[in-house]
Amino acid sequence: MIVRDPGAILVLIGGVLIYAFFYPLPYAREVLKESPVAVADLDRSQSSRTLTRMLDEHELLSVNRVATAAEARERVRDGKAAAAVVIPEGFARSLRRGEALQLPVFVDTAYFLTYRQVLSGVSEAAGTFSAGVELARGGHAFATRSGMRDPVQLMFRPLFNPAESYRQYVFPAVLVLILQQTMLVGIGMLHARRRAQSLASLLGAALVYVLLYAIHTALYFGLVYRGYGFEQRASWLAIAGLAAAFLPACAFLGFAFARLLSSREAAIPAVLLTSLPILFLAGFAWPAEAIPAPVRALGELVPTTHACLAFVRITITGAPLSAVFPQILKLVGLAGVYAVIALVGAPRGERTTEGTE
Amino acid sequence: MRSLAAALRREAGRLVRDRSWLAFALLAPLVAVSLLAAIFVREVPQELPVAVSDLDRSALSKKLVRMLDESPAIQVVRAADEAEAERLVVRGEAYAAVAIPRDFERSLKRGRHATVICAYNAQMMLPASLVRRAVRTVVGTLSAGVELRMRTARGATTAEAAARFEPLRLDVHTLFNPHLSYVLFLLTTLAAAVFQVAIVMSTIWTTAIELRDGTAEELLAVAGGPLRAVAAKAIPAAVIFTAGTIAAEAVLVAVFRLPLNFGLPLLAGCAAFALSSVAAGLAIALVTANLRFGLTVGAFYTGPALAFGGITFPLAGMTPLARGWSALLPLTHLIEVLAGALRGRVPSTPVLAMSAIFVVSLTAAAIRAPRVFSDPSFRGRR
Numbered sequence: 001m002i003v004r005d006p007g008a009i010l011v012l013i014g015g016v017l018i019y020a021f022f023y024p025l026p027y028a029r030e031v032l033k034e035s036p037v038a039v040a041d042l043d044r045s046q047s048s049r050t051l052t053r054m055l056d057e058h059e060l061l062s063v064n065r066v067a068t069a070a071e072a073r074e075r076v077r078d079g080k081a082a083a084a085v086v087i088p089e090g091f092a093r094s095l096r097r098g099e100a101l102q103l104p105v106f107v108d109t110a111y112f113l114t115y116r117q118v119l120s121g122v123s124e125a126a127g128t129f130s131a132g133v134e135l136a137r138g139g140h141a142f143a144t145r146s147g148m149r150d151p152v153q154l155m156f157r158p159l160f161n162p163a164e165s166y167r168q169y170v171f172p173a174v175l176v177l178i179l180q181q182t183m184l185v186g187i188g189m190l191h192a193r194r195r196a197q198s199l200a201s202l203l204g205a206a207l208v209y210v211l212l213y214a215i216h217t218a219l220y221f222g223l224v225y226r227g228y229g230f231e232q233r234a235s236w237l238a239i240a241g242l243a244a245a246f247l248p249a250c251a252f253l254g255f256a257f258a259r260l261l262s263s264r265e266a267a268i269p270a271v272l273l274t275s276l277p278i279l280f281l282a283g284f285a286w287p288a289e290a291i292p293a294p295v296r297a298l299g300e301l302v303p304t305t306h307a308c309l310a311f312v313r314i315t316i317t318g319a320p321l322s323a324v325f326p327q328i329l330k331l332v333g334l335a336g337v338y339a340v341i342a343l344v345g346a347p348r349g350e351r352t353t354e355g356t357e
Numbered sequence: 358m359r360s361l362a363a364a365l366r367r368e369a370g371r372l373v374r375d376r377s378w379l380a381f382a383l384l385a386p387l388v389a390v391s392l393l394a395a396i397f398v399r400e401v402p403q404e405l406p407v408a409v410s411d412l413d414r415s416a417l418s419k420k421l422v423r424m425l426d427e428s429p430a431i432q433v434v435r436a437a438d439e440a441e442a443e444r445l446v447v448r449g450e451a452y453a454a455v456a457i458p459r460d461f462e463r464s465l466k467r468g469r470h471a472t473v474i475c476a477y478n479a480q481m482m483l484p485a486s487l488v489r490r491a492v493r494t495v496v497g498t499l500s501a502g503v504e505l506r507m508r509t510a511r512g513a514t515t516a517e518a519a520a521r522f523e524p525l526r527l528d529v530h531t532l533f534n535p536h537l538s539y540v541l542f543l544l545t546t547l548a549a550a551v552f553q554v555a556i557v558m559s560t561i562w563t564t565a566i567e568l569r570d571g572t573a574e575e576l577l578a579v580a581g582g583p584l585r586a587v588a589a590k591a592i593p594a595a596v597i598f599t600a601g602t603i604a605a606e607a608v609l610v611a612v613f614r615l616p617l618n619f620g621l622p623l624l625a626g627c628a629a630f631a632l633s634s635v636a637a638g639l640a641i642a643l644v645t646a647n648l649r650f651g652l653t654v655g656a657f658y659t660g661p662a663l664a665f666g667g668i669t670f671p672l673a674g675m676t677p678l679a680r681g682w683s684a685l686l687p688l689t690h691l692i693e694v695l696a697g698a699l700r701g702r703v704p705s706t707p708v709l710a711m712s713a714i715f716v717v718s719l720t721a722a723a724i725r726a727p728r729v730f731s732d733p734s735f736r737g738r739r
Contacts, residue, residue: 007650018657019660019661022661024664025678026664026670026675026683027664028675028676029674029676031674033674035673036673073532076700077700078702079693079696079697079700079704095524100525100526101526103525105528105529106530107530108533108700109531109533109539110533110542110696111667111668111671111696112539112669113670114673115531123527126525126526126527130524133524134524150470150500150504151465151468151471151503151504152465152500153470153472153473153500154472154473154474154475154497155474155475156474156475156476156477157475157477158476158477158479159446159478159479159480160478161479164479166482166670168480169482170664170669262376262377265569265649265652268558268649268652269381269559269652269655270380270385272554272656272660273381273385273386273389273554274385274389275554276393276551276554276663277389280393280396284481285483286396286483286540287402287405289403289404290397292399295392312480313447316480317446317447317448317449318447319447323447323449323450324449
């Protein structure tokens with residue numbers, strides 16, 4: 001049935017492959033660098049020029065020198081700079097006198113990642129400058145005078161995505177979403193308004209999709225992961241175990257969903273319109289802890305809500321399969337529920353798989 | 358009667374009776390945006406699990422653990438040691454592992470440094486950065502308290518002790534929405550992404566379905582010409598979706614009290630967005646001249662649009678190829694308008710870009726329309 005339908009092939013095979021290449025294109029550079037910062041140097045001293053240079057040399061920042069503080073803030077308001085830094089008049093003099101200095105920084109908050117990178121870059125550059133000043137004053141850069149400054153030190157150690165690649169943050173989970181959504185469209189297109197005649201025929205049909213998508217799963221966690229440089233720490237047995245729960249859940253959901261569709265073409269917009277809410281319910285872009293309980297409960301009905309993070313945990317984080325047993329159980333439960341819904345008595349106007357298209 | 362008015366009446370009648378169209382164009386976007394609003398309504402994630410291993414078990418270390426737990430962003434999960442804490446992070450049961458070393462209190466009492474290590478799950482970028490900020494704040498507060506006590510103990514006056522010496526400190530001002538949590542602004546752009554899908558897909562649907570069902574001849578007859586047929590498809594969609602986009606964004610701004618200036622520039626942006634999206638849908642429908650294939654192309658165009666839209670990963674960070682594709686999406690330009698509205702200055706280039714998309718798409722549709730509507734070979738194709 002699949003083989004005879006070019007539209008279905010386009011989605012079930014073409015779509016899976018094409019989206020794997022197309023979707024992450026915006027994140028190809030992975031990390032946001034060289035964000036524009038407008039610097040107004042009102043002091044024009046050696047020190048202020050050094051500070052400006054340090055800001056520019058930081059990989060996350062790219063300095064545009066402007067004449068006045070007002071001009072710097074205008075650039076931010078126009079969206080041309082992510083932040084405005086104003087080096088006040090008397091900067092060098094205050095430094096010489098050993099006074100503590102405040103450096104005004106005005107940050108645009110419209111784009112979250114930009115805000116984060118700019119703040120990070122400016123903090124680090126200012127910190128380096130600060131340490132240099134202290135060294136010049138004969139103090140220790142990280143003041144260990146009798147442990148008096150910052151007695152409690154804090155050290156951060158990044159795990160699993162040390163480069164903080166935005167692509168690695170988002171895309172592994174999106175791959176799982178692509179698997180689910182394309183399968184739903186494919187099954188929807190081929191089985192719209194139809195009901196399987198028996199459990200046997202439903203299982204048989206579902207098996208075809210599960211096997212096809214088992215191949216896609218292997219492709220995704222093998223080739224695609226390697227192509228994008230994602231660490232793949234799970235054994236193939238673990239991936240198979242999780243997929244064995246996830247794929248049937250998607251397939252049966254597909255058959256259940258197909259019954260609601262008015263026509264085969266309707267599958268495409270119907271599934272597409274669910275994608276954004278489903279993405280944010282999956283717990284990687286927005287933590288599940290922050291989602292109100294009733295909405296979370298709704299999300300539990302969708303396979304990707306359990307599977308996205310489960311796959312990320314076993315592959316990238318290297319969690320053992322036992323860590324995702326709860327998710328596996330829930331997926332098996334969903335598979336059962338949707339299989340029942342897919343089989344339950346035929347409402348009027350519905351054709352069975354025996355009927356001809 | 359052959360006229361545009363007759364064709365419009367016919368189209369209106371079709372739309373209200375087409376349950377699929379009503380679902381795609383009206384119901385689904387309403388549900389999707391409401392769901393997204395409900396997902397983000399709490400604004401700031403709280404009580405994120407953090408595994409803490411306290412190897413010191415002193416009064417001071419216990420105080421640190423308590424302070425961490427009291428932080429609204431953090432929920433402490435106690436671990437026996439560092440290994441177990443990290444195991445919890447690996448299993449996804451905690452976003453970070455904080456380790457308090459064995460000689461914590463003793464080192465500090467002797468005037469030496471003590472280092473707390475926070476291993477965080479950098480794969481979960483957003484929750485990890487929230488946790489890091491909270492941990493930094495708590496440790497900083499504890500450190501300042503320890504330092505103050507130490508200095509006063511050594512005979513420094515409270516004032517001297519309280520003056521921390523650091524040559525250069527940043528005085529950060531967040532512009533444009535100091536009291537707003539970011540996700541509520543993000544919601545306006547997510548709603549736009551939902552509308553991008555809904556408008557394009559439902560326009561392709563209502564146009565190309567006449568081909569599938571073989572009713573294009575009737576459409577042509579009633580309208581009295583291919584261009585009027587295109588207009589009959591475009592006008593109702595344009596009116597409904599312009600009103601819908603403006604209304605939805607206005608509701609979001611009002612309900613969440615967003616500091617967005619809902620003036621003429623933003624209105625113009627919403628209208629340009631709706632119109633260019635309708636035109637794009639028409640172009641896709643008529644160029645592909647096939648409902649299924651048209652919807653597939655529409656899905657390719659609008660599905661990943663949010664990623665290309667530049668609100669998550671900014672345009673400045675994209676490769677030229679990705680930026681080029683972004684420019685073809687009305688969503689990208691509406692996002693620029695929304696960001697501009699947040700800043701209080703809406704740029705004019707986005708509306709121009711959307712107008713260009715509108716003109717090019719409509720032209721393509723107009724060129725294809727005569728042949729597609731009248732040629733019987735385009736009918737009934739699945």
